[in-house]
Amino acid sequence: MPDARMEEFMARIERGDKIEAHDWMPEDYRLLLLRLIHMHAVSEIMGAYPEKEWVPKAPTLRRKMSLAAKVQDEIGHGQLLLRVAEDLAAPLGRHRVDLMDDVITGRVKFHNVFHMEAPTWADAGIIGWLVDGAAIITQTALLDCSYAPYARVLKRICAEESFHMQHGESIILSLAEGEPWQREMLQEALNRWWEAILFFFGPPVVTDAARRMMEYRIRSRTNEELRQKFLTRYVPRIRAVGLEIPDSALRYDDEAGLWRYTEPDWERLSRMVRDNTGPKSQERISLRRRAHQDQAWVREALLRARAAAAV
Amino acid sequence: MAMTQMEKEPAQELNANTSYDVYEIFVQASDLDPHVHVGSLLAPSPEWALQLARENFLRRAQAVSVWAVRRGDVHGTPDDPDWFAREFDRKYRDVSGYADNARRWKRFKAQAMHIDDVIADVRKE
Ligand SMILES: [Fe+2]
Ligand SMILES: [Fe+2]
Numbered sequence: 249m250p251d252a253r254m255e256e257f258m259a260r261i262e263r264g265d266k267i268e269a270h271d272w273m274p275e276d277y278r279l280l281l282l283r284l285i286h287m288h289a290v291s292e293i294m295g296a297y298p299e300k301e302w303v304p305k306a307p308t309l310r311r312k313m314s315l316a317a318k319v320q321d322e323i324g325h326g327q328l329l330l331r332v333a334e335d336l337a338a339p340l341g342r343h344r345v346d347l348m349d350d351v352i353t354g355r356v357k358f359h360n361v362f363h364m365e366a367p368t369w370a371d372a373g374i375i376g377w378l379v380d381g382a383a384i385i386t387q388t389a390l391l392d393c394s395y396a397p398y399a400r401v402l403k404r405i406c407a408e409e410s411f412h413m414q415h416g417e418s419i420i421l422s423l424a425e426g427e428p429w430q431r432e433m434l435q436e437a438l439n440r441w442w443e444a445i446l447f448f449f450g451p452p453v454v455t456d457a458a459r460r461m462m463e464y465r466i467r468s469r470t471n472e473e474l475r476q477k478f479l480t481r482y483v484p485r486i487r488a489v490g491l492e493i494p495d496s497a498l499r500y501d502d503e504a505g506l507w508r509y510t511e512p513d514w515e516r517l518s519r520m521v522r523d524n525t526g527p528k529s530q531e532r533i534s535l536r537r538r539a540h541q542d543q544a545w546v547r548e549a550l551l552r553a554r555a556a557a558a559v
Numbered sequence: 560m561a562m563t564q565m566e567k568e569p570a571q572e573l574n575a576n577t578s579y580d581v582y583e584i585f586v587q588a589s590d591l592d593p594h595v596h597v598g599s600l601l602a603p604s605p606e607w608a609l610q611l612a613r614e615n616f617l618r619r620a621q622a623v624s625v626w627a628v629r630r631g632d633v634h635g636t637p638d639d640p641d642w643f644a645r646e647f648d649r650k651y652r653d654v655s656g657y658a659d660n661a662r663r664w665k666r667f668k669a670q671a672m673h674i675d676d677v678i679a680d681v682r683k684e
Contacts, residue, residue, distance in 0.1 A: 266590035314651040384674065388681045396590045403591060410674035414657035417671065421663040469681065477681060481672065488669035 261465050266396035269335040277464050280457060281395055282336040284466065287358065289329035290351050294358040295379075296322040297532045298365075302372040314415050315372065321408045328401045335397065352537045354524055359383075360517050361444050363526025370423055370430075370437035376416030378441060378482065382448045384409050385478050394465040424489035431490065438486070439494045447512040449475040479507040580629050582608035586616055587624040594626050602627070 254274055260267070267273055296319045303319060306312035334344055350356035361379050366372055387406055393399045423434045450458075450471035461467045483500075486493055497510045520526040524533060579601040585594035597616050602608035608627035617625070636642050650656035654673075661671040 268590075310651055314656075317649075317652045381672075384677055385681060388674070388678045391678065392682070399591055400593060406674060406678070410654050411652055411657075413672060413674060414654050414660055417660050417664075418657050421660060421667075424667065425663065474681070481677070481680070485664075485669050485672070488664075488667040490667075 261394050261463075264465075265394075266399065267394055268396055276460065277466075278336055278339070280461055280464065281398065281466060282333060282340075283457075284461070285329055285333045285336065285398055286347055286350070286356050289326050289333055289347070290356050291358040291362060292322050292326035292329060294351070294362045294532060294536070295383075296326075297535065298362060298528070299372060299375055301366060302369065305369070306372075307369060311419070314418075315376075318376065318412055318415055321412065325405050325408070328404065329398075332397045332401055348540065352533060352540065354533075357521050360447050360521045360526070361441070362532070363520055363524070363529045364441070364444055365527045368433050368437060369419075370433040371440065373416065373419035373423055373434065374437045374441045376412060377420045378416070378438075378445050378486075379448070380409065380412045380416050381482055382445055382478055384413060385474050385481075386449065389469045389474055390467055392465075392468060420489060424491075434489075435491055438491050442494050443512045444517070445478075446475065446509065447514070447517045449478065451514055452511075476507055479509070483507070579603050580608075580631075582612075582627040583630055583633055584608070584612045584616060585626040585628065586612075586620070586622045587626075588620070588622055590623055594624065599630065605629075 253272055257267075257272065257274060257277075267277075299315060299322070300319045303312060303316050306315050330344060330347060333347055337343065337347060347356070351358070361375070361382075366375060384406070387402055387409065391399060391402050391406065393402070420434065423430045452470075452472040452475075454462075454470055458467075458470065462470075483493065483498070495510045497508060499508050500506075501508050520529070524530060580603075581599050582602050582605070583599045584597050586597050587594045600608065600611050600615055602611050605627055609625055612625050612627055664671045
């Protein structure tokens, strides 16, 4: 029997209507969105870890300030996105504390790039330039999302990402203009990150969940389309600053109008994300756990202060 | 940090029976915009506040949603410029603090990237 509510919902989606938190929505839509936004939120927070390692070691005061500002933005993005996720999770009886506990228990994944090491200042540069660059492409592709609360938050996030973009370019330019050892350090960082960045966009196969997200107009681009956009924008710039992309198979196929590249090791990198077995996964999760536990008394004290004030 | 309650006002019960309340009105112009404060009005109930908001603020402007919030429920910052003080220049947080990127890219015969180009590019078929 066709569900009238479902039909009306799909008619709204097809008209280009936006859905709000209090609107009726199919369970499937809610769960797909929640999984996407929960992972996005947690990735913003876990994404701050590799960069914050560099705040105390940044080469100049200005770099230290801009890196600290960027880390602050990423945590802020996590906060905005968690609120959106919470409104979706509430009818399922799950709240902020559950969404954050999921990081510690491994029930929610975060992006592969944030499981990696950032051993040199050039890694901080590559993260700012290319990891943010890749994330900006995936986030701009969601600006037209059918779920309005997510689309509104993404608009704010993208406005702040415009600074991250300049910040990343600025670090890269300084290293590329620098001494041979600085350019070498940059090249080595690129070598470390390239495969992970290609993986970041996800496998080229359109999974069943991805197809449904497109039907619901949660997203409108496939992983491969976004990876191609990234390559078109960044390959020429990477080469312009004198870097060599560590993939001898990388070339633009004029006939097909597509970039050809060596596929990342999907199996190995997916396992790393799924099981949290990247070089830094466990260390960062335990930092997160410690932060969560060490600050429990603050959260509790604030509640007690409120209760005391109410008396 | 002390917040000011917008209304340092008469007891609620008295208010409910004898006078209208002030409602602050927030209008959302489109689904992708935030609600923006446009002004306030007097109304006997939230329902009336919304009706009157439509008459007062939407005679021309288009909107998709209106919020009416009783003034007493609005918490504002203290009337103190120091609350917004900035310890130093924050250009390093802004795109404008990186204006030299464009010139530096030119040396490498490439162009600086801007987020609006990326947005347009990703939307393009
Ligand atoms: Fe972010
Ligand atoms: Fe960012």
